[in-house]
Amino acid sequence: MKRELISQALNGMDDRFISEAASFRPEAIQETPERIVHMKKKRIVSIALAAALVLALGIVAYAAYFSMNQRVPDATETFRINWEEHPSGYLEWHDAKLAITFPDTAESKEIEFRPGWLPEELASLKSDAWLGRLTAEQLADKYPNMTASQPMLIETYYMSMFNDGGALLLLYYTPENIIEEHWDEQGVDVMRFHATEVLPANDRRPEQTLEQDIILMSNPEAGWVVRLAGEAGMDTLVKVAKNLEIRETGNVLTYNDFIDHYTFMDGGVG
Amino acid sequence: MTDTEIINLFFERSEQAITELAKKHGNAVARVARNILGNEQDTEECVNDTYLGTWKAIPPHRLSPLRTFVCKIARNLATMKYHASTAEKRNSHYDVALDELEDCFSDGNSVEDEFNAKELSEAINSFLATLNYTDRFIFTRRYWYSDPLPDIAKMANTTTNSVTVRLYRIREKLRYYLMKEGLLV
Numbered sequence: 359m360k361r362e363l364i365s366q367a368l369n370g371m372d373d374r375f376i377s378e379a380a381s382f383r384p385e386a387i388q389e390t391p392e393r394i395v396h397m398k399k400k401r402i403v404s405i406a407l408a409a410a411l412v413l414a415l416g417i418v419a420y421a422a423y424f425s426m427n428q429r430v431p432d433a434t435e436t437f438r439i440n441w442e443e444h445p446s447g448y449l450e451w452h453d454a455k456l457a458i459t460f461p462d463t464a465e466s467k468e469i470e471f472r473p474g475w476l477p478e479e480l481a482s483l484k485s486d487a488w489l490g491r492l493t494a495e496q497l498a499d500k501y502p503n504m505t506a507s508q509p510m511l512i513e514t515y516y517m518s519m520f521n522d523g524g525a526l527l528l529l530y531y532t533p534e535n536i537i538e539e540h541w542d543e544q545g546v547d548v549m550r551f552h553a554t555e556v557l558p559a560n561d562r563r564p565e566q567t568l569e570q571d572i573i574l575m576s577n578p579e580a581g582w583v584v585r586l587a588g589e590a591g592m593d594t595l596v597k598v599a600k601n602l603e604i605r606e607t608g609n610v611l612t613y614n615d616f617i618d619h620y621t622f623m624d625g626g627v628g
Numbered sequence: 629m630t631d632t633e634i635i636n637l638f639f640e641r642s643e644q645a646i647t648e649l650a651k652k653h654g655n656a657v658a659r660v661a662r663n664i665l666g667n668e669q670d671t672e673e674c675v676n677d678t679y680l681g682t683w684k685a686i687p688p689h690r691l692s693p694l695r696t697f698v699c700k701i702a703r704n705l706a707t708m709k710y711h712a713s714t715a716e717k718r719n720s721h722y723d724v725a726l727d728e729l730e731d732c733f734s735d736g737n738s739v740e741d742e743f744n745a746k747e748l749s750e751a752i753n754s755f756l757a758t759l760n761y762t763d764r765f766i767f768t769r770r771y772w773y774s775d776p777l778p779d780i781a782k783m784a785n786t787t788t789n790s791v792t793v794r795l796y797r798i799r800e801k802l803r804y805y806l807m808k809e810g811l812l813v
Contacts, residue, residue, distance in 0.1 A: 370749025
């Protein structure tokens with residue numbers, strides 16, 4: 359988009375927003391009683407859940423468990439994420455389509471990866487470098503039927519980031535059938551699904567459906583999660599995932615290493 | 629002196645109006661211009677043009693709040709000057725803020741050229757109405773006032789890092805909003 363157009367559009371911003379931002383007014387931040395109750399309740403529930411978890415682990419320590427829990431939040435549910443650095447104390451997200459949580463993990467081992475296999479279209483991304491994130495946006499033209507921005511994106515997350523109510527969220531796309539698996543060769547739990555987002559028709563374009571596949575691989579012992587997503591096709595993404603070389607960097611990441619304790623997995627921009 | 633009294637001076641065509649306007653809102657006007665233009669000489673010129681513009685506009689207008697009105701004039705003048713001299717080295721806070729939005733709007737997507745700035749303004753205004761107060765404050769300070777991140781953090785009593793992350797989230801939300809509105813494809 360042209361800078362001049364953006365600039366002109368910003369000039370047209372509403373007077374009330376400009377006036378409102380003339381100075382910061384902490385009193386304008388709405389701290390409703392409901393929120394306070396919610397936070398207190400959440401704390402109590404967290405403690406109760408933690409106690410139950412300790413008990414359960416003590417009894418059936420040997421039992422296998424799947425390291426990712428998923429649920430579809432109610433559209434009105436507000437994700438109030440603690441953010442102590444800010445006066446409001448939280449960020450709000452509404453209308454999430456999927457929330458994935460992980461067992462509380464004190465320490466996650468930092469990892470880096472490199473693809474052991476890539477499809478021909480993405481072969482130019484192959485290198486010996488170890489990465490924390492790989493994006494294939496620049497190769498979008500190799501996939502003429504793409505609906506959004508990415509043929510493939512690989513990102514890493516750490517379970518210690520999501521402690522105390524954090525979650526990995528799908529905010530705009532809606533997941534279809536969610537498949538849960540365990541891949542023995544890599545020792546990871548896997549959750550994978552196709553997801554779509556329907557953009558309703560308007561004056562400028564007909565209805566449009568954005569699509570992507572998402573694979574989450576989690577290693578509960580080491581506390582890391584890898585996400586592969588994009589429009590290269592589920593089979594391709596599975597093959598990339600199964601051939602991903604992953605190694606630990608030697609660093610350990612704890613809850614306090616992360617400013618934010620949630621993230622969302624719709625886009626992959628930025 | 630209150631804004632109403634200053635506006636009355638403009639209506640009386642008293643030159644004291646400019647003095648009082650500069651005294652009360654001069655810093656805010658200069659800040660808007662400086663953030664966009666990035667140098668003192670252009671800023672001073674823009675501030676003087678803003679006062680002249682205000683002199684011409686009042687009367688007949690009696691716009692309130694006065695500070696918003698003069699800041700808008702300053703911003704319009706500064707952006708015109710900025711775009712008229714794009715060959716010059718980019719070094720203002722405005723450049724950085726525009727870069728952020730440009731990246732946000734063009735990242736991996738083609739963009740229709742048919743729509744105009746007015747449509748985009750309307751969409752941005754509608755989007756801002758959906759945000760909570762703090763997010764709206766941060767967005768407006770960054771992209772309208774073109775304030776640097778540490779200044780916004782200080783104003784909002786938070787850290788620069790927090791503002792950076794929050795702005796990233798807001799831009800992501802805006803991108804999806806514009807896609808839904810059909811302004812980005």
